[in-house]
Amino acid sequence: MSDDLNIKPTDWQSPEMVRHTQMRNRRERRFKLFGLSAVVLAASFLFLLLGKITLDAAPGFLQTSIEVDITFDKAIIGDPRQMDRDAFIENVRRTNMFRLVQASMDTYFPEVTDRRDRRRLLRLFSAGARDQLRNMLLADPMVAGTSKRVSLLASDDIDQVIKGHIDISLPELQRKVKNKELSWLQKLEEDNRVSLHFHSLFFTSGDSRDPELAGIWGAAVGSALTLFVTLIIAFPIGVLSAIYLEEFAPKNRFTDFIEININNLAAVPSIVFGLLGLAVFLGTMGLPRSAPLVGGMTLALMTLPTIIIASRASIKAVPPSIRDAAMGLGASPMQVVFHHVLPLAFPGILTGTIIGMAQALGETAPLLMIGMVAFIVDIPASLTDAATALPVQIYLWADSPERAFVEKTSAAILVLLTFLIVMNALAIWLRQKFERDW
Numbered sequence: 001m002s003d004d005l006n007i008k009p010t011d012w013q014s015p016e017m018v019r020h021t022q023m024r025n026r027r028e029r030r031f032k033l034f035g036l037s038a039v040v041l042a043a044s045f046l047f048l049l050l051g052k053i054t055l056d057a058a059p060g061f062l063q064t065s066i067e068v069d070i071t072f073d074k075a076i077i078g079d080p081r082q083m084d085r086d087a088f089i090e091n092v093r094r095t096n097m098f099r100l101v102q103a104s105m106d107t108y109f110p111e112v113t114d115r116r117d118r119r120r121l122l123r124l125f126s127a128g129a130r131d132q133l134r135n136m137l138l139a140d141p142m143v144a145g146t147s148k149r150v151s152l153l154a155s156d157d158i159d160q161v162i163k164g165h166i167d168i169s170l171p172e173l174q175r176k177v178k179n180k181e182l183s184w185l186q187k188l189e190e191d192n193r194v195s196l197h198f199h200s201l202f203f204t205s206g207d208s209r210d211p212e213l214a215g216i217w218g219a220a221v222g223s224a225l226t227l228f229v230t231l232i233i234a235f236p237i238g239v240l241s242a243i244y245l246e247e248f249a250p251k252n253r254f255t256d257f258i259e260i261n262i263n264n265l266a267a268v269p270s271i272v273f274g275l276l277g278l279a280v281f282l283g284t285m286g287l288p289r290s291a292p293l294v295g296g297m298t299l300a301l302m303t304l305p306t307i308i309i310a311s312r313a314s315i316k317a318v319p320p321s322i323r324d325a326a327m328g329l330g331a332s333p334m335q336v337v338f339h340h341v342l343p344l345a346f347p348g349i350l351t352g353t354i355i356g357m358a359q360a361l362g363e364t365a366p367l368l369m370i371g372m373v374a375f376i377v378d379i380p381a382s383l384t385d386a387a388t389a390l391p392v393q394i395y396l397w398a399d400s401p402e403r404a405f406v407e408k409t410s411a412a413i414l415v416l417l418t419f420l421i422v423m424n425a426l427a428i429w430l431r432q433k434f435e436r437d438w
Contacts, residue, residue, distance in 0.1 A: 053410050053417075060411030063199035063212055064154040064162045066124060066188055068104045070133065071147045076100060080141035092137045097130040098122055101152070109184060121184060126153035128201075128213045151195070156211040156404040158185060162196060165403055202411065206377050207393065211404030214397070216412050218379045222292055222372070222387030223361060225380060229296020230303055230360050235353055237300075238307030242349075245308075246315045247337050266305035273302040274369030282370060290371040293383040298366045303356040310352020314345040347434030354427040358420050364391040390416045 011017060076099050078091040105112070105121050112121055129152040136150070137143055157177050160166045172179050188194050199212075206218030249255045277298030281287045287294050318341050326336040367373070372388050373396065380387035388396070390412065397409040 050417075053413055056407055056410035057414040058407075059163050059165075060407035060409075061199055061202060062163070062196050063201070064159040064194065064196050065151040066154050066158075067149055067151050067193040067195070068101060069108070069147060070100050070104050070150045072100065072137065072144045073103065074145050077137060077144055080144050085141075088141060089138060092134055095134075097133040098125075100133060101125060101129060109187075112184075117180065120178075120181060123155055124158050124181065124184060124188075126155050126212045127210055128153045153201075153212050154194070156402060159212055160403055161185065162194065202408070206379055207375060207388070207396070208377065211400075211402050211408055214405070214408055216390065216393060216415060218376060219388050219390045219393035219412075220415075222295075222376070222380050223389040225292035225383055225387065226295040226299060226367075226389055227357055227361060229293055229383060230299040231353075231357060233297060233300035234303045234307055234356070238304050238353070239311050239349055241304075242308045242311030242315060243337060243342070246312050247341070248333070262305050262308055266309060269365075270302055270363050271365035271369065273298055274366030276301060277366060278369045288384050288386075290374050290376070290386045290388070291384045292380060292387050294370050295367050295372050295387075295389065296383075298370055299360040299363060302363065302366060303360050306356035306359065307349075307353050310355070311345070311349045314348025314352065315341060317348065318344045344436070347430055350434075351427045351431045354423055354430070358423040358427075361423065362391055362416065362420060364389075364395055367392050368395070390419075 077095050078088050080088045083091070102118065102122060106118070109121060112118055132152055133150065154162070157166070158181075161168060161177050161182070166175055166177055168175065168177070168182060177185075185194065201213065202215045204217050205213060205215030208214040245255065245259065277294060281294045281297055282289055287297075322340050322344065323336050326340045327333075331339065367389050372392050374386065374388065375396070376386050376388045378385070394409055394412045394416065397405045397412065
């Protein structure tokens with residue numbers, strides 16, 4: 001009792017307490033300043049990264065074209081009015097359409113008579129110009145015998161000159177586009193025959209060795225098929241595993257061992273799953289290489305731990321009172337889970353699944369291990385067709401020596417980032433829409 005009486009009240013106005021208060025306030029201000037600096041620094045790096053990618057990607061969505069007056073000479077392509085339709089189509093498929101372009105260039109540049117210069121003149125155009133003319137004839141055979149101004153794709157070197165990525169002030173020997181080609185290009189520009197326009201082929205074609213013909217559609221379809229396989233395997237197995245472990249599994253050392261390993265698998269590098277897929281699916285089961293089926297199964301192994309962990313957290317978040325109330329009304333344990341717990345936990349499960357799928361969409365290493373790094377031109381039509389994926393396509397283009405593939409790489413990265421942002425935004429929207437406060 002006597003000790004309590006000797007306790008002196010705190011003197012908040014004493015010089016020592018004032019000094020302590022000031023020090024504490026300074027520490028709080030420094031902490032806030034450091035936190036704000038960290039956020040600003042992270043945001044700056046993010047904007048710098050996105051800005052650099054956007055600036056590099058912008059030219060990748062554009063392509064140079066050259067307008068040419070083409071005479072569809074019947075002596076070269078045949079006469080659809082006098083030929084059987086199938087014979088005409090076969091003749092068009094076999095004809096070298098550059099003969100039409102050559103005839104047009106001979107008329108436009110009559111001074112170019114040397115054989116080597118005439119071939120060099122054709123190099124202003126992309127190899128895809130032949131397909132443009134061929135498709136035009138196949139779509140409308142009545143074009144034969146007429147003259148028409150056609151906008152043909154320019155070659156990647158000419159495209160880079162127009163975009164300013166080739167320094168034409170350098171000596172001729174130090175650049176790919178020579179002086180004669182520049183003089184021809186200048187004449188075409190003076191006649192307003194050269195234009196830079198939106199390159200829709202980038203979104204509708206598959207891969208190609210020619211940058212101006214390369215597109216992301218094949219990789220996008222391959223990614224979609226791969227993610228489809230991943231979803232139909234990983235989602236039911238992951239959710240059912242989470243339900244069993246959280247609601248029905250006995251609490252013993254074996255269950256703890258499984259739970260610990262699931263948590264550890266979520267941190268395993270993705271290339272390890274690629275090695276597993278290579279050994280099991282290709283080596284043991286003999287499934288087709290470079291196929292979305294194998295890619296999806298491999299990514300499903302990688303995504304499973306994420307879905308299980310997210311699903312278990314969502315199931316655990318459902319209040320026990322829901323279970324008790326259902327049991328009190330006579331529901332069986334199975335009915336409690338599937339009629340009450342699972343519907344309430346489903347928004348969280350769906351959010352975790354979408355995040356796992358977004359992670360799978362951006363993965364490259366597992367797909368490299370199972371051969372999806374191959375050069376694939378055709379668009380995959382089934383799960384067992386050879387295909388590639390968007391991140392692998394970006395990896396391939398980034399390794400290409402042509403300057404034009406730099407902008408294609410950045411453009412593909414921008415498309416991939418858009419997909420990832422959309423998937424994460426969808427996950428956030430679902431969580432906010434269906435989230436319930438207990």
